[in-house]
Amino acid sequence: xxxxxxxxxxxxxxxxxxxxxxxxxxxxxxxxxxxxxxxxxxxxxxxxxxxxxxxxxxxxxxxxxxxxxxxxxxxxxxxxxxxxxxxxxxxxxxxxxxxxxxxxxxxxxxxxxxxxxxxxxxxxxxxxxxxxxxxxxxxxxxxxxxxxxxxxxxxxxxxxxxxxxxxxxxxxxxxxxxxxxxxxxxxxxxxxxxxxxxxxxxxxxxxxxxxxxxxxxxxxxxxxxxxxxxxxxxxxxxxxxxxxxxxxxxxxxxxxxxxxxxxxxxxxxxxxxxxxxxxxxxxxxxxxxxxxxxxxxxxxxxxxxxxxxxxxxxxxxxxxxxxxxxxxxxxxxxxxxxxxxxxxxxxxxxxxxxxxxxxxxxxxxxxxxxxxxxxxxxxxxxxxxxxxxxxxxxxxxxxxxxxxxxxxxxxxxxxxxxxxxxxxxxxxxxxxxxxxxxxxxxxxxxxxxxxxxxxxxxxxxxxxxxx
Numbered sequence: 001x002x003x004x005x006x007x008x009x010x011x012x013x014x015x016x017x018x019x020x021x022x023x024x025x026x027x028x029x030x031x032x033x034x035x036x037x038x039x040x041x042x043x044x045x046x047x048x049x050x051x052x053x054x055x056x057x058x059x060x061x062x063x064x065x066x067x068x069x070x071x072x073x074x075x076x077x078x079x080x081x082x083x084x085x086x087x088x089x090x091x092x093x094x095x096x097x098x099x100x101x102x103x104x105x106x107x108x109x110x111x112x113x114x115x116x117x118x119x120x121x122x123x124x125x126x127x128x129x130x131x132x133x134x135x136x137x138x139x140x141x142x143x144x145x146x147x148x149x150x151x152x153x154x155x156x157x158x159x160x161x162x163x164x165x166x167x168x169x170x171x172x173x174x175x176x177x178x179x180x181x182x183x184x185x186x187x188x189x190x191x192x193x194x195x196x197x198x199x200x201x202x203x204x205x206x207x208x209x210x211x212x213x214x215x216x217x218x219x220x221x222x223x224x225x226x227x228x229x230x231x232x233x234x235x236x237x238x239x240x241x242x243x244x245x246x247x248x249x250x251x252x253x254x255x256x257x258x259x260x261x262x263x264x265x266x267x268x269x270x271x272x273x274x275x276x277x278x279x280x281x282x283x284x285x286x287x288x289x290x291x292x293x294x295x296x297x298x299x300x301x302x303x304x305x306x307x308x309x310x311x312x313x314x315x316x317x318x319x320x321x322x323x324x325x326x327x328x329x330x331x332x333x334x335x336x337x338x339x340x341x342x343x344x345x346x347x348x349x350x351x352x353x354x355x356x357x358x359x360x361x362x363x364x365x366x367x368x369x370x371x372x373x374x375x376x377x378x379x380x381x382x383x384x385x386x387x388x389x390x391x392x393x394x395x396x397x398x399x400x401x402x403x404x405x406x407x408x409x410x411x412x413x414x415x416x417x418x419x420x421x422x423x424x425x426x427x428x429x430x431x432x433x434x435x436x437x438x439x440x441x442x443x444x445x446x447x448x449x450x451x452x453x454x455x456x457x458x459x460x461x462x463x464x465x466x467x
Contacts, residue, residue, distance in 0.1 A: 038380045040094035042066055042075060045118035048092040050077075050085075059085070062263060063095070063318075065112045065122045078115065080262065080317040082294035095124055098379035099341070100390040102334035106135045108288075108320045109340060110262075113298040119349070120341040120373075121300050126320065128261055134253040138231060138271050139284045139325045144250045145231045145238075209424045210435075213417050221420060222280035223326055228273045235271055244268075255288075262318075264290035270313050273326075274305065277356065284325040293317035303348045338373040338390070345369060363409035371398065371408075 040046065046066045050059045064077040067084060075092060077085045103125055112122040126132075138145050212220045238246040247269060248255065255267040268291040274283040287301060295317030302312060321340070327333045346366050353362045371394035378387040401408045425432040 038382060040096050040380050042069070042089060042092060042094065044068060045115050045120075045122050047095040047097075047112070047122055047124045048077065049095060050079075050087070050091055051093050052091050063110070063124065065115055066092070067115055068117070078112065078296070080264075080290065080293055080295050096380055097125055097127070097337065098381065098384055098386050099337040099377050100374060100379070100384070101386040102336050104132070105322055105324050105333050105335055106137075107132050108135070108322050109335075109337070110318050111298065111300050111321055111340075111344075112318045113296045113316075114300065120345045123337050123340055125337070126261070128257070131254065131257045131261060134251075134257055135322065136250055136254070137325050138235065138269075138286060139228055139273075141227075143231055145234045145246070146227065203428060206424065206428050206430070210421065213421050213424070216413065216417065218417070218420070219278065219280070222276070222278075224280050225326075228281065228284065228326075232271060232273065258288065258290075258320075262290070264293075266290055266292040268313070272305070272308060272312075274308065281326045283323055285321065285323045286325060287313075287315075287322075288320040289313070289315045290317055300344055304344055306347065306352045307354070336386075336390075338377055339370065341377065342366060342370040342373050360407070360409065364407045367397070367408040367412070370394065 042048070044066060048064055048066060050062050050064060053060050059079070062079060064079040064085065067076045067078050070076055070086065072086075074086045074088055077087050077092070079085060107128075108126040108131065110124045110126055115122055137143070209220065212218075235247070238244055251269065258264050258267045267288055270287040270289075272285055272287075273281060274285070276282050289298075293316040298315045298317060298319055301315060301319065301321075305312070324333045324335070343366060346362070346369055350362070350365060353359050374387075374390040374394050378384065381387075397408050397411060400406075400411045404411065406414070421435075422432045425435055
């Protein structure tokens with residue numbers, strides 16, 4: 001996106017620190033790698049790393065975002081500080097991360113404050129192995145913020161200060177741990193397929209699961225766990241009564257690394273659970289920011305979670321976003337930059353639906369934006385497999401939408417339903433292919449599961465499977 005010109009009055013008020021260029025020589029490896037790469041343009045919203053500074057060596061290695069190209073040929077760069085820098089091109093190294101490449105959420109995404117003339121957030125992965133390994137999920141089943149193992153509702157404060165121990169009475173009959181709301185490892189593991197029982201579909205749980213999925217009802221598979229309420233209450237009490245001593249102790253390695261990596265002086269965390277209208281868990285996020293930052297206000301978090309403005313901290317400078325922490329234990333969750341650019345963009349310019357009847361339109365618009373981002377916001381590697389895969393995925397989604405006369409959101413929901421059916425079959429040791437054929441024999445050719453299967457498999461394979 002081309003830089004947007006600022007008004008003269010604004011330019012006069014910008015505090016800019018001038019630095020002199022002294023570029024580092026290019027290595028042979030860097031020169032060789034350029035053969036398959038296109039040049040990254042230095043324009044508004046480009047994330048860079050500072051290099052080769054002689055007069056201000058303390059800035060070397062720090063990240064920043066280009067705000068505009070100045071008339072004198074330099075670039076105005078926003079850093080995590082109270083004033084922008086005026087930099088020569090030779091001192092700017094574009095980060096060049098692929099926006100379509102998936103990474104584990106624990107890696108952490110860094111969101112910069114809004115840049116005028118750039119409609120999506122400037123986002124980068126914190127590609128630091130030490131930081132990733134040091135992160136502790138506050139919502140884990142073994143969360144140190146839950147309490148003792150014997151009492152899942154015990155307060156966290158008895159680990160240091162007995163006199164500060166507070167009594168929490170969050171329990172209701174619905175919330176107490178039971179066999180029904182705790183999924184055991186044995187239940188989640190796939191059972192080996194057994195020809196002797198693969199055709200036994202009279203298991204009550206299996207029948208109920210499949211009936212719900214055929215009706216498009218995913219509520220049965222949502223997370224209604226309430227343990228997070230105790231975790232968040234203990235987290236807040238730790239903040240109010242102990243000045244976050246528990247958090248600082250548990251997350252010490254992570255926060256110490258942030259001080260080195262991002263030059264932060266006071267790493268501070270905020271956690272929040274986002275729920276559906278039926279109280280099922282939709283997302284659990286952990287946000288980190290520097291409470292001492294003097295940089296511009298960063299309101300992207302308020303834009304993203306517009307219904308959760310109460311209790312949200314005011315953030316200056318970049319913040320770290322780690323989401324989808326409610327994933328089952330042992331299951332990896334990955335995301336890419338373009339997904340977040342899309343969802344933050346639609347939240348900023350179109351708002352978020354407060355009523356369920358507007359959700360369909362919102363989701364359809366989101367899929368269009370995601371498809372556009374996947375095809376236009378690509379990395380500089382002309383042979384990038386991640387970019388090509390994302391383009392192909394959204395092309396396929398558009399084709400399926402046209403073929404079945406459904407919106408892209410409906411197609412996505414159907415694909416999720418099919419994946420969940422395969423997961424349920426695998427868990428019960430039932431052959432999914434045979435199950436679909438049984439539905440076909442039952443005389444329901446319009447069943448979406450049957451149609452999806454028959455469309456993708458020729459009759460010869462079906463006849464072979466029946467035998």
